[in-house]
Amino acid sequence: MVFDPFTIIMLAVLAVLIFFMFRNSRKRQSDARELQTKVVPGAKVMTNFGLFGTILSIDEEENQVELESTPGTVLTVHRQTIARVVDAVEATTPAAVEGEPEFGERVDETPGDETPDVKKSDD
Structure with missing residues (x-):
């Protein structure tokens, strides 16, 4: 062959x-x-649909997790919707590059040309 x-x-x-x-x-x-x-009670997590919260309890038999998104607001979600555990390192923003503004930050800069923009008349 x-x-x-x-x-x-x-x-x-x-x-x-x-x-x-x-x-x-x-x-x-x-x-x-x-x-x-x-994924343990007390961990800060993010779900697949973008909800951040703290795990209050985990029900192994029903595959349900109780999340507290804001103080007093408890949500029950399926265990598989937990996308990741948010660590303190991920929650902090990276240091801004020196000299460049943050996204959405207004920068007050005067133009380098000190002459005002004046429209000449046709007279």
């Missing part, structure tokens, strides 16, 4: 794709296990 180069290349590409598929699957499983270990 003789294999032409095209068949060998196609089999090699297929093997590489299968390798990366299994690797990504393992990585996702380890990330999910790591997230589940961090």
Whole structure:
């Protein structure tokens, strides 16, 4: 049985794709296990739909989590909607670049040209 180069290349590409598929699957499983270990009462979390809150309690049997979004507001969500645990490092904003304004910040700068813009009349 003789294999032409095209068949060998196609089999090699297929093997590489299968390798990366299994690797990504393992990585996702380890990330999910790591997230589940961090999801404990008292942790600050973000849900898939962008809600930030603090976990009050976890019901393992019903897969429900009670979140307190604001003081006195308790929401019940499914456990799988917890997207990530918000660490103190992620909550802080990066230091602003020296000399550049923050997004939305107004900068009062006078133009370098001190002559006023005056329209000349056609007279």
